[in-house]
Amino acid sequence: MMEKRGVSTIITVVLLILISITAISVVYIVVKGVIINSKENVEQEVTCLTEVDLEIISSCYQVNLANPGSGEILKFTVSNKNNVNYGPDFFLLRVKRTEENFVEIPTSSNSELKAMETNEFFITVDRANKIGEAVFIPKLEENGKECYAQGISFNPTEC
Numbered sequence: 001m002m003e004k005r006g007v008s009t010i011i012t013v014v015l016l017i018l019i020s021i022t023a024i025s026v027v028y029i030v031v032k033g034v035i036i037n038s039k040e041n042v043e044q045e046v047t048c049l050t051e052v053d054l055e056i057i058s059s060c061y062q063v064n065l066a067n068p069g070s071g072e073i074l075k076f077t078v079s080n081k082n083n084v085n086y087g088p089d090f091f092l093l094r095v096k097r098t099e100e101n102f103v104e105i106p107t108s109s110n111s112e113l114k115a116m117e118t119n120e121f122f123i124t125v126d127r128a129n130k131i132g133e134a135v136f137i138p139k140l141e142e143n144g145k146e147c148y149a150q151g152i153s154f155n156p157t158e159c
Contacts, residue, residue: 048140048147053082056136056152057118060159061128072128074156078136079118086113092137092148093123097130131156 059076074095080086088110094102105123113119125131135151 048142048149052084052138052140052149053080054113054136054138054152055079055081056154059134059154059156061125061131061156062159064124071124071126074123074125074128074131074134075120075159076134076136076154076156077118077120078113080113080115083115085115086138088112090139092139094135094137094151095125095131096133096135097127098132102135128156129158 055078057077057079059074061072061074064070064073074093089107090111090113091107093105093107095105096102105125107121107123111121133153133155135153137151138149140147140149
């Protein structure tokens with residue numbers, strides 16, 4: 001009769017080492033991908049090195065008379081005190097209501113601000129009377145990449 005023999009100790013050790021190396025490689029690749037994606041998102045959020053000289057002159061909200069029930073109109077006036085033209089879709093608006101985290105509100109593609117100009121912007125917002133803080137964040141292009149400049153906080157009141 002043939003003797004039954006199991007897998008030798010050397011082969012078992014080699015197999016365990018190969019399985020361990022494979023598992024570590026898979027974890028490394030997944031973690032590396034997550035870190036790279038997170039880094040790209042963080043880089044977009046990091047403030048640009050470019051200084052902007054913008055000021056929120058006034059801000060308030062009112063009922064949307066043109067379309068009642070669709071939210072309030074948040075209007076704010078921004079003054080550009082430098083010699084830079086800001087093109088379409090040049091800012092991001094973050095709104096923090098008293099009971100929530102920040103919510104990003106898309107801006108219209110026709111929002112521009114020329115050098116040394118003051119302009120009024122209108123954005124439809126739900127529950128504007130609950131806004132605890134709004135942050136106007138200019139979007140710039142620096143070294144061929146989009147980045148965000150230092151945000152300007154303001155607290156709108158009823159018009």
